[in-house]
Amino acid sequence: TRALSLSRLAYDMESLVSPILAAALLTVVSFHSLFAGTVVGFLCSAALVMTVSLPKSPAVEVTGSVYKKTFRGISIYLRTPRLLGLLALNFAAAAASSMVIVNTVVYVESKLGRSSSDVSLGLAAFGCGSMLMALILPKLLDRRPDRPAMLLGASVMTVGLGFGTVVAAAGGRFEWPAFLATWFVIGLGYSMTLTPSGRLLRRSAGSTDRPA
Template identity: 80%
Template structure:
């Protein structure tokens, strides 16, 4: 439940922040907005610095720079559950990079829509992710997390393949199909990443 709420907060922040910034820019200049952002970052830094981390006992490990560098990677790659998680994270990274990198290009160049439609496309992805973050705790009460994460990864792959086919076909329904594709990728993204933390 905490991971779902964390995912929901992350997605809400990415949706609300641009809207809040746009609303503030109607009343104040961007210089004041950036000044407020600086103050916010400084306050956040002060909060982080004020937290006291408990001391832990140092553990002696191999001392060479290469040994230290590759120790964590080798542990990660030798642990079967973590290796599977790496694959799931790679699938989520591939799908989300399509959304992050290609949304503007696709909406403006392929679909010929105005740049004001880009936020709607990104919001479709965000709403899919938030909806799944809300539904996931109940789903994981009934099913184990591993099949849900695998299904989420598969859902992203199917959505990307279907989106490619719909893009090749084109037509007047391409914009709504694009929004649905981004929404479904958001569902799969949240389903894949939220249970893993």
């Protein structure tokens, strides 16, 4: 659980810090130099990944047609009721995150008439909510099962999107802080929904089925 939370925390931190770091570097180096440095960074990351040793699952010979072998993984997934629920939750998380990723810039600049730096603040509000929940979840999941937490996360995202609709329709002087609060709440629900999914996958598939 803690590893999953740290993974979510690292993902959100990268999303928040990378644009800030890139903007800071562009004040002292050219765009081409920054791009070259990014390439070097990716190569170093690939080298580090190659040094990691992963546990090996016992080899299992799968018989049948090419079609059966190709779709074995999705077949196992769709035959597992618990994973069908996870699929529905992933759809909910995808809907909420796509709203944030796609519409933040449109809403902030076109609807609110604010600057591009405020777009970063909106995305930061979502990321901060996600990171905060990633820090809280390990202790929460020590006392509560995964299912209620994930369902609560999906409910929080739904309520957040509904509240966002009300905020957009109402407008007014408090629309900007209400927008930031909405994105923060959606980030909380997003992390609460997705972070425990690795535990669910591990419990729902045997070690020989996970490579599928």
